[in-house]
Amino acid sequence: MTSISDRVAGPSHVGAADEMVHALPAPILLSLPASGVRELRLDLFRGLALWLIFIDHVSPDVLTWFTIRSYGFSDAAEIFIFISGYTAAFVYGRAMFESGFEIATARVLRRVWQIYAAHVLLFAILVAEVSYVAIGLEKPFYAKEMEILNFLDQPGSAMVQALLLRYRPLNMDVLPLYIVLMLFLPLILKLIKWRADLTLAASVALYAAAWRYDLHLTAYPNGFWSFNPFAWQLLFVFGAWCALGGARRMSRFLSSPVTLWISFAYLLAAFCVTLTWYFPQLGYLMPHWLEQWMYPIDKTDLDVLRFAHFLALAVVALRFVPAGWPGLESRWLWPMILCGQRSLEIFCLGVALAFAGYFVLTEASAGLGLHFLVGICGILIMSAAAWLLSWYKHYVDKAGPRTKRAGGHAQMAGGGP
Incomplete structure (x- = not known):
């Protein structure tokens, strides 16, 4: 007899997962790999995103010239x-097809709890970092810069609001968005299973x-969420829609x-257009009517121009990085792939490292050389941490009682969501 805990933990063999590969729609946008094989393109591009986020945070005035x-x-x-x-749709969509809505929801909520715990831990680490610099080193500028003045003034209220995801320091906006989107994942999957295109249409309508x-959602002590979940859900749902057959229908x-x-x-x-932002003398090339129509290009509400730009990048990336691309086996790309495989831990590490690097660069009035050095050192630390986590999972976890759970869905999707 199978217990509820066993069903939540997942199947103890690969056979059921193998059968589901053939039962599910076959995405084209990021093709399903053969049974037991990771989809390394997911890892690669997610690792790239983590590196770019770190660079944008650690050196927003210099190294961002090397980010998209x-x-x-x-x-x-x-x-x-x-x-x-x-x-998320790849992993938990299979769970829903295999074990039903209740078990899939239980697994999603377990993942939400892991992301929430990581967010709270990151909040504590980042606040400790900034507080030490602002108070211990008597540099209050950083408390204002990283938006933790409210925590220093009213730590009790601020901590409660942080636990409610309404208060967070600078650069900690992605995980709260991710938590909210994952909370609604079971409903999204249920709707996609019922009517996939109608679900995407409903997301566009929202x-x-x-x-x-x-x-919008309000933030503490004032203002709104930097990533509006009502808008950014479109990108998340679009990704889920692609994973569960939508990309196959767009293949032609x-x-x-x-x-x-x-x-x-x-x-x-x-x-x-972006050239005119950095070289104002080129501004005369932009027609006034076009400026009025397109500005501001809002990140908070995921401006449609941003969404279209991402789609254009995705089309080009898929053309030059097809399934089975030999470069995925390159040792030079492996650190990026490893970071993508441990995305939650590496994201948190990157945010913590970004403030430390930003502090060094600001205090040293650093030139281009030191900016490069700090950026490269941060990426190396992130890559080393990803390698250590992967080694631990491969050699230590497999030696324990979880050995039976070979061939999990997250491995095939390119790591857990």
Whole structure:
């Protein structure tokens, strides 16, 4: 007799998972790998997003010239949220097909708890970092810069609000968004299973309503969430829709040369627009009517221009990094892939390292060389941590009682969501 705990933990053999590979729709956007084989492209692009997020945080004035946000409308956040929706649907969608809605929901809530615990721990670490610098080293500028003055003034109220996800220091906005989106994942999967295209249409409608009626979540002590869940859910749901068959239905469109050239044209146009941000003397090239129409390109509410820019990047990336791309076996890309496989831990580490690096660069009035050194050191530390976590999971966890759980769904999807 199978207990509830056994069912929540997942199947003890690979056979059921193998059968589900053939039962589920076959995505084209990021093709399902053969049974027991990781989809390394998911790991690669998620690892890239983590590196870019770290670089944007540690050196926002210098190293961002080497990240995508300086050359278009979107940045690494879109990559991270889309892949999160894709992998979440891949992993827990299978659980729903295999074990039913209740068991899949239980697994999702367990993952939500893990993300929430990681968020609280990161909050404690980051507040400790900033407090030590601001109070211990008598540099109060950093408390204001990292938005923890309210915690220092009213730690009790601020901590309660932090536990409610309404208060967080600078650079800690992604995980609360991720937690909220994951909470609604069982409903999203249920709706996709019922009517996939209708579910995506409902997500688009909610996105439009968020813009039309200014739907948002408030933050403490004032203001709103930096990532509006009512808007960013579109990217998450789109990722889930692609994973569960939507990409297969778009295969002809995605493989069309016309789509590729339109994507290139849009990326070039976005690049030309961003040039006017950094070189104001080029501003005369932008028609006034176009500026009025497109500005502001809002990140909080996921401006449609940002969403379109991400789609264009995805089309180009898929064309040049197809399934089975030999570069995925390169030793030079393996650190990035490892980071993508341990995304939650590496994201938290990257945020903590980013403040430490930012403090060093600010106090040293650093030039380009030190900015590069700090950025590279941070990426090396993140990569080393990912390798250590992977080694621990491979050699230590497998020696314990969980050895039976070989071939889990998260391994095939490219790591847990």
